[in-house]
Amino acid sequence: MFLAGLIACAITGILILVRIILGKTTFDRILAVNSLGTVIVIGISLHGFYSSRPEFLDIAIVYALINFIGTVAVLKLFSTGSLGGDK
Amino acid sequence: MISELLINAFLVTIMLSIAIALIKTRTVIFTVILTSAYSLVAALMFITLDAVDVAFTEASVGAGISTILFLAAMAYLPQTEEESISSEFIPVLSCIILGGILIWCSFDLPEIGQLTAPIHQHVAPEYIKGSKEDIGIPNIVTSVLASYRGYDTFGETIVVFTAGVAVLALLEKKNTTKKNKSQPKQKIRKNA
Numbered sequence: 001m002f003l004a005g006l007i008a009c010a011i012t013g014i015l016i017l018v019r020i021i022l023g024k025t026t027f028d029r030i031l032a033v034n035s036l037g038t039v040i041v042i043g044i045s046l047h048g049f050y051s052s053r054p055e056f057l058d059i060a061i062v063y064a065l066i067n068f069i070g071t072v073a074v075l076k077l078f079s080t081g082s083l084g085g086d087k
Numbered sequence: 088m089i090s091e092l093l094i095n096a097f098l099v100t101i102m103l104s105i106a107i108a109l110i111k112t113r114t115v116i117f118t119v120i121l122t123s124a125y126s127l128v129a130a131l132m133f134i135t136l137d138a139v140d141v142a143f144t145e146a147s148v149g150a151g152i153s154t155i156l157f158l159a160a161m162a163y164l165p166q167t168e169e170e171s172i173s174s175e176f177i178p179v180l181s182c183i184i185l186g187g188i189l190i191w192c193s194f195d196l197p198e199i200g201q202l203t204a205p206i207h208q209h210v211a212p213e214y215i216k217g218s219k220e221d222i223g224i225p226n227i228v229t230s231v232l233a234s235y236r237g238y239d240t241f242g243e244t245i246v247v248f249t250a251g252v253a254v255l256a257l258l259e260k261k262n263t264t265k266k267n268k269s270q271p272k273q274k275i276r277k278n279a
Binding site: 003006010013014017020021026029030033036037040043044047050056059062063066067069070073074077081 | 108151162
């Protein structure tokens with residue numbers, strides 16, 4: 001079952017990768033990288049259970065947090081033109 | 088075993104395609120986004136190699152902090168990269184030669200996880216045996232970093248500290264000479 005999940009993650013990852021590389025607008029790519037992060041979080045969790053090391057869940061949590069921070073930073077740059085500071 | 092091979096091949100393929108896209112792209116923000124994606128996949132690769140702490144560092148530093156730093160620096164840069172006019176032949180050739188040498192050297196590496204590899208025979212058994220008595224803390228990694236190789240860590244800290252002081256000194260000088268001249272505001276292009 002975990003293997004099937006991993007394969008599904010891999011296929012989704014390839015589809016997202018196509019969107020990252022071909023992506024027409026910047027927002028497509030931002031959204032695609034964010035989705036890739038989500039798929040990777042799921043992949044880490046599944047891989048942890050598949051290789052019977054469920055402590056990988058901790059890393060999956062770190063990934064989710066960092067993915068969120070990165071996306072927020074990119075979008076903030078787009079909306080305000082800088083990441084805080086003197087502008 | 089075969090599934091591990093498949094996972095590794097899949098991850099390497101993804102990393103390779105992201106790297107090729109990175110070379111092709113000429114817009115700075117795409118480069119930053121693709122670098123972030125590359126770091127995410129690289130961290131996944133470290134997890135499959137059982138280097139969980141390295142994966143933590145790669146995910147937080149590579150995909151998190153450095154992306155944000157690149158973006159903060161990007162606000163002051165032009166939006167597109169100029170086409171290079173010099174020949175690409177020599178850089179490509181040197182990259183291929185260096186990569187070939189590295190791959191050739193990797194054939195001599197011991198197998199991953201092999202107990203008889205030199206790195207597990209040299210000082211590691213003493214560290215594992217003596218850590219509890221010598222240092223008195225349960226975590227072996229901490230005792231190696233902070234005590235057995237304390238001078239290394241001390242040197243690294245000095246290097247990082249010096250770099251920080253140097254950057255601060257540079258920024259300080261710029262501020263006093265320029266008197267905080269207001270930067271021209273750049274509008275980020277929404278579509279590219």
